[in-house]
Amino acid sequence: MISIVQEAFNPWDVMQAYQQQMAVRVRRKLGATSVFVGSMRDFNQDDQVDRMVLEYYPGMTEKQLGMIAAQANEQWSLIDSLIMHRVGEVFPTDVLVLVAVWAEHRADAFEACRFLMEALKAQAPFWKKECVTGQQARWVAENTEGYKRH
Amino acid sequence: MISIVQEAFNPWDVMQAYQQQMAVRVRRKLGATSVFVGSMRDFNQDDQVDRMVLEYYPGMTEKQLGMIAAQANEQWSLIDSLIMHRVGEVFPTDVLVLVAVWAEHRADAFEACRFLMEALKAQAPFWKKECVTGQQARWVAENTEGYKRH
Amino acid sequence: MNQQCDIVVKYFASLKEKLGRSEDYFTLTRSMTVSDVWAHVNPEIAPPEQLKVAVNLDYVSWDWVVKPGDEVAFFPPVTGG
Amino acid sequence: MNQQCDIVVKYFASLKEKLGRSEDYFTLTRSMTVSDVWAHVNPEIAPPEQLKVAVNLDYVSWDWVVKPGDEVAFFPPVTGG
Numbered sequence: 511m512i513s514i515v516q517e518a519f520n521p522w523d524v525m526q527a528y529q530q531q532m533a534v535r536v537r538r539k540l541g542a543t544s545v546f547v548g549s550m551r552d553f554n555q556d557d558q559v560d561r562m563v564l565e566y567y568p569g570m571t572e573k574q575l576g577m578i579a580a581q582a583n584e585q586w587s588l589i590d591s592l593i594m595h596r597v598g599e600v601f602p603t604d605v606l607v608l609v610a611v612w613a614e615h616r617a618d619a620f621e622a623c624r625f626l627m628e629a630l631k632a633q634a635p636f637w638k639k640e641c642v643t644g645q646q647a648r649w650v651a652e653n654t655e656g657y658k659r660h
Numbered sequence: 661m662i663s664i665v666q667e668a669f670n671p672w673d674v675m676q677a678y679q680q681q682m683a684v685r686v687r688r689k690l691g692a693t694s695v696f697v698g699s700m701r702d703f704n705q706d707d708q709v710d711r712m713v714l715e716y717y718p719g720m721t722e723k724q725l726g727m728i729a730a731q732a733n734e735q736w737s738l739i740d741s742l743i744m745h746r747v748g749e750v751f752p753t754d755v756l757v758l759v760a761v762w763a764e765h766r767a768d769a770f771e772a773c774r775f776l777m778e779a780l781k782a783q784a785p786f787w788k789k790e791c792v793t794g795q796q797a798r799w800v801a802e803n804t805e806g807y808k809r810h
Numbered sequence: 811m812n813q814q815c816d817i818v819v820k821y822f823a824s825l826k827e828k829l830g831r832s833e834d835y836f837t838l839t840r841s842m843t844v845s846d847v848w849a850h851v852n853p854e855i856a857p858p859e860q861l862k863v864a865v866n867l868d869y870v871s872w873d874w875v876v877k878p879g880d881e882v883a884f885f886p887p888v889t890g891g
Numbered sequence: 892m893n894q895q896c897d898i899v900v901k902y903f904a905s906l907k908e909k910l911g912r913s914e915d916y917f918t919l920t921r922s923m924t925v926s927d928v929w930a931h932v933n934p935e936i937a938p939p940e941q942l943k944v945a946v947n948l949d950y951v952s953w954d955w956v957v958k959p960g961d962e963v964a965f966f967p968p969v970t971g972g
Contacts, residue, residue: 520676522672522673522675522676523672523676525672526670526672526673534753537699537753538701538702538752538753539701539702539703540699540701540753541698541699541700541701542696542697542698542699543695543696543697543698543699544694544695544696544697545693545694545695545696545697546692546693546694546695546766546769546770547692547693547694547695548691548692548693548766548891549687549690549691549692549693550691551688551689551690551691551764552688552689553689564890565822565823566890567820567822567864567867567883567885569867570864570867570868570883573867573868574867595890595891602688603684603687603688603690606890606891607890607891614701615804616696616698616777616804616806616972617806617807619696620696620773620774620777620806623770624770627766627770627891630890630891631888631890631891632888633869633888634888634890634891635822635864635885635888635890636888636889636890636891637822637823637824637885637886637888637889637890638889638890639823649823649824649827649886649889650889651886651887651889652887652889653887653888653889653890653891654765654766656766656767656770657767698972714971715903715904716971717901717903717945717948717964717966719948720945720948720949720964723948723949724948745971745972756971756972757971757972766891777972780971780972781969781970781971781972782969783950783969784969784971784972785903785945785966785969785971786969786970786971786972787903787904787905787966787967787969787970787971788970788971789904799904799905799908799967799970800970801967801968801970802968802970803968803969803970803971803972
C-alpha cells in the first residue's frame with residue numbers, strides 16, 4: 511500500500527491495523543517483517559529546527575512510490591509492502607515516513623526495506639522546508655547519504 | 661533492553677510502550693528507527709508445523725545478547741536498542757523475536773538492526789523443536805542464511 | 811487542457827518560490843525538448859544546477875521531446891523521507 | 892557448588908534428549924580441557940559433529956582449560972530468531 515497523509519500518524523498503530531486486515535492464510539506464511547520509521551529531529555546542520563513543511567507533487571509522488579514498490583517486488587520475494595509518507599506541517603518527533611516489508615525470509619525483508627527507503631529518498635518528489643529559530647525558513651538542499659562508506 | 665519472554669507479545673505494543681518511556685529530549689534526536697520482527701511460519705522444509713518449543717540457556721542467552729548489543733553500540737552511532745525473544749511453546753503467527761534500533765541517522769539504524777539479528781541467529785543459545793503433523797517432534801538442525809548470496 | 815494551451819509547466823519547492831509562480835501554460839507551435847520548454851517559459855533565467863525534470867510524472871532527460879497535452883515539471887533535488 | 896563437585900556440566904536441546912539428562916557434576920582431580928571434560932562425563936560417546944561448548948556463559952574452543960567452579964555447557968548449533 512502507498513499512502514500520503516496530511517495528518518500525524520502513529521507507525522505502530524498503522525502496523526497493527528495493517529497486519530490485522532491480512533488474511534490468516536497470509537499471516538501464517540510471514541516469517542519476517544522489516545520496518546523503518548523516519549522521524550523529524552529538532553536539529554539539522556547545527557541549527558534548532560522548530561517546524562518543517564513537507565511539499566510533494568500530487569500524482570507523481572504516488573506514481574514514483576508505486577514504481578519503487580513494484581521494483582522491490584520484482585527483485586525480492588515479498589508478501590506485501592507498505593509506504594506511508596507525511597506531508598504538510600510537521601514538528602519534532604513527528605513521523606515523516608514508514609516503510610514496512612513482509613516476507614517469508616529475513617534477507618528479503620531486510621534488503622527490500624532498505625531499498626525502498628533509499629529509492630524513496632532518491633526519487634520520490636518530496637521537499638522539506640525547515641523553520642529554524644531566529645532565521646528565515648529554508649529549503650533543505652539535499653538528502654544525506656543512506657549507505658555508509660565503509 | 662534485552663528481554664526473554666515466556667508469553668506471547670505484540671511487537672507494535674512493545675514499540676509503542678518502549679518509545680513512550682523515552683525522555684522527550686531523547687525522542688527529539690531520533691531520526692531513524694529500524695525494526696525487525698521474526699514470526700513463526702506454519703511451514704518448514706515442506707512440512708506443516710503446528711507448534712514449536714523454544715529452549716534457551718538461562719544466563720548465557722542474556723549474556724550473549726548483551727554482548728551483541730554492546731558490540732552494535734561500539735560499531736554504530738546508536739541511541740538505543742531492544743532485543744526481545746520468545747521462549748517456550750509457540751504457535752504459527754506468534755512473534756519469535758523483535759529487534760529494534762534507534763539512531764539519529766538511517767544508515768546506523770539499518771545496519772545495526774541487521775547486525776543484531778544476524779548475530780543473534782549465529783550465537784544466542786536458543787533451540788527450536790518443531791511439532792510436525794503426523795510425525796515425531798524434531799529439533800531444527802540449522803538456521804537459514806541471513807545474508808543473500810548475490 | 812484546451813487546445814489553446816496544450817503544455818502545462820509546473821514548478822515546486824524552492825524553484826516555485828524563486829520564480830514566484832507554480833505553473834505556466836503555453837501552446838506548442840514547434841518541436842520542443844524540455845530544455846526548449848524551460849527557455850520558452852523562463853527566457854531570462856538559466857536552469858539552476860541540479861534541476862530535475864519530469865514529463866507526465868516520470869523523470870526524463872533534458873533532451874526529451876514533449877508533445878501536446880504533456881505536463882512538464884521542474885523541481886530541485888528531492889529531500890523526502 | 893561445594894568442593895565435592897566443583898565442575899557442573901550442562902546439556903541442551905537435542906543433546907540433552909540424546910544423553911537423557913541435563914546435567915553432570917564431578918570433581919576436578921587433574922588439569923582438564925573441555926575436550927577432556929566431555930570424555931570424562933561421556934566416555935562412551937564421541938562428541939557430535941558441530942557440537943558447541945561454553946564455559947561460564949562464553950563460547951570457548953575445545954582446548955580451553957577449565958578450573959574448579961566452572962560451568963561447562965555442551966549444545967548443538969543454535970537456531971533462534
